[in-house]
Amino acid sequence: MPDEKDSRTTPADAPEANGNKLRVIGVPRRRVDARAKVTGQTRFADDIFLPRMAHCKLLRSPHPHARIRKIDTSRAAAHPGVYVVLTGKDVPIQYGILPVSQDEQALCVDRVRHVGDPVAAVVAREELTAFEALDLIDVDYEILTTISDPQEALTTPEPRIHEYGEEGNIHKLVALEFGNVEEGFAEADEIFEDTFFFQGNTHLPIEQHASVAIKDPEGKLTVWSSTQTPHYLHRALAKVLELPAAHIRVIATPNGGAFGGKSDPFNHEIVVAKAALLLDRPVKICLTREEVFYCHRGRHPVLMKFKTGVKRDGAITGMHLQTLIDGGAYGSYGVASTFYAGALQTTTYHIPRYRYQGCRTFTNKPPCGPKRGHGTPQPRFGQEVQLDKIAERLKIDPADLRLRIVESSNSVTANFLQLGTVNLAECIRRVAKVSNWKEKFRNLPEGHGVGLACSAYLTGAGLPIYWNKMPHSGVQLKFDRSGGVTIFCGATEIGQGSDDVLAGIVAEVLGIDTFDIRLFTGDTDLGPVDLGSYSSRVTLMAGNAALQAAERGKAILREAAAEKLQVPKERLCFAGKRVFDSAAPEKGLTFQEAVCLAEARFGTIGTVGSYTPPTSPALYKGGGVGPSPTYSYSAAVVQVEVNSVTGWVTVPKVWIAHDIGRALNPTLVRGQVEGSVYMGLGEALMEEQEFRRLPKKLSHALVHKFPSILEYKSPTSLDMPEVVTELIEEPDPRGPYGAKEVGQGPLLPIMPAVANAVYDAVGVRIDEIPVTPEKILKALAEKKAGRDPRFGPTDFPHIHWPEALRVPPPWEGGDGHAVNEVPRRQKSRQEKEKVLAS
Amino acid sequence: MSPLPIASQKTSQIRFTLNGEETDVSFAPYKTLLEVLREDLFHTGTKHGCELGECGACAVLLDGQPVLSCLVLALECGGRQVLTVEGLGEDGHLHPLQDAFADLGAAQCGYCTPAILVTAKALLDQNPHPTRDQIRAAISGNLCRCTGYLQIFEAVEAAMLKIADQKSKVR
Ligand code: FES
């Protein structure tokens, strides 16, 4: 039911407010930026129009892999209305999100690596003119062999897509072992070996990427862009344009959805910046939807093999996970993704011995990167489906099995992840209860089924991308004589509600209304650095920074107010826009009076806060990926109906419990959970980033099958089931007011829960995502023929893995180091000798 | 003087009613209603996610009916009524749909929101008491990638009740 009262009044206004309870935090509220959104006034990047603004278009490669012999731009440059045409030699410096894979160029200089790789840019008075002029650019390509998938990458070392990486077309190999896994398997009563495949998919934010750049009146560069990571874009621009970083300002405009797809520095951002500097006029680019598919950075396709040993009671004795990851044409976040694919298995259930081997290959497809859940949904799918199989074989209810093996709060895992609060057991119990799991599981009529799955996710990456000792988030507060408070912070609003998180925390501490607060966020000039909206880090990290800044401000105000009111400081309460004596509430000041008193007493009032995550006990190489201040947990039950004639799956209802610590604004939290469920169902049932070869007589190029919203199927309002959301709120001391993440975790259990439910409904295992009608029908046919009722990959290719770094787990006396790790200095000496010898 | 490229020639002109106001606008003849609204009239509240009629982000009301403005030529709109999100509120107040969307979490990133708001308004104008399924159907051409739609349904239902309540008070 709607709230009849004027909801712009936050509960802090309530006259009965006293000093003990939270008035803003935990109360469903209108978010601070809601009015802008519902009036169409939120200014997204493409909504920026500036006088003399020119428009940019990129010429993109029609070939998946080719050498550029020659580019002739003369005809395009002469086209009326064209201001300038740029090619790779104008912006040759390589960049990339990770320091270890600086493998991109804003415009390709001598090689294109996927259909859609940009080779030239036209800047013209009108967008259409720029578009027309693209046809006038002549590029002479020499076609190279296309590497279309990881299996091909393994068997085709030449031509190399990049001149770096492990060898051939292998970008990254990871091999880690925590305890002796073979011993674990020897102890097991049963061994399970399963292979799974998770197809790639994409973010599909409704807002197409857009950027506007200007040379500002002082001659410095300003770039507005739909980016989740203004700080990293700032760094990339400084590097490629060879400008002092202090002369660059990046403003992240509110993102019209991002989901990880706007967290790399992009070629188009660099190109418009370069063009604006050259032309000394504003330059805008807005990608077409087809181009958004080429930017990609979406979910990696992953082939995986799980070998798990269990005792008869369900206890896991050891696990060995292998992954083969299709990275696409560039590094992007891929090295991190490769580690992430093996990092979080240990965070949900106790795994005493664990081995992970991961391999990421380059292929001639748009680069994969971080999508909601970054690197972890694929193995989570395999792990949770395998657990369902284990439960069945051991004749234990899947919910009970999981309850027996869940990790406990504050433990350190085999791979040295320090967990915070772990309420996974409560999530399982709650979701089983509200879904009537016990009555439904294996008891619904043929064609109807339920499936259960669990997951965990980071609440912020514990290490920055560029290693340093500085804070990950900073907040400045300005206290105004008007009684208003201004927040300055680098945090980026991508729709998730980061502005509201900051405002909510500051309002709670100071006893004011969120609408008395002004925010300047996502601007590298105005606010202290926040590393960006990725890894679910903002609520905890920027939130803690805001909390610290607000508490410091409150201390100053309290000092002045206590003196004026002649009340001991401890008795002062900040609520209802007042500062008052909690023993005699009528004795007090307005918040504004308190600010003025404090300013008179101490001078201009401004405070800062910052947050640096705790150091991780994972000291082995690769231990930087996975640590987080704390982890969120989710458990979901999905109900399905499967039509055995058409294979069509409908989902009438989903129940999900999420261990969030504390919901800062429950309205937004529910939105994140439901949005995650929605996106998870899309991944589970229909979304896939597929490629096909053009016919031989054409170019035989490997092209994107569905570079359009119409063809790339995603759920509509007609497909969305009812969702019952249960929040488990045990505040985690590491989060602001106990909050943990919610933006990514709830997506993760959905895909395996769907696959498990399909098995419950019709008795076939679809060990592959998406679970499409076609696959179900094939598996049903197998079942009918009396063969293995299953659809999915059957084998995992042979990969020449390096020797694993052996890290004894904590219970074997490990200290977080690998016992066989070559110290860095020694290693670089060895490498130098190798180079000299060759 | 060398001839301007076609894209720069604002040779077409229409007069139409935009959010209740008589409006004259000149534009290059190939432009869609979406482009003219955003680029020539700077009404940037209307968004786009494809410009191919696939996402629904560009919906506006043309003579009271939802249309995808990326598929309508501006030249077709002479003499007609166009309503965008900028025209939803009245007398300095938000429309009940806007209030409900703001309060109930129906706008996350807010990018799909303007189009869904006007589409929902058209629904409520024609059917003051839609069922949940009718609401689902009405906005099924508007993709939202953030919310999972449920809070949108709830907001439309809340606005429906509020509008009905307001009407009964007026009577
Ligand atoms: S912009 Fe996508 S339907 Fe019009």
Ligand code: FES
């Ligand atoms: S709120 Fe982001 S697309 Fe709907």
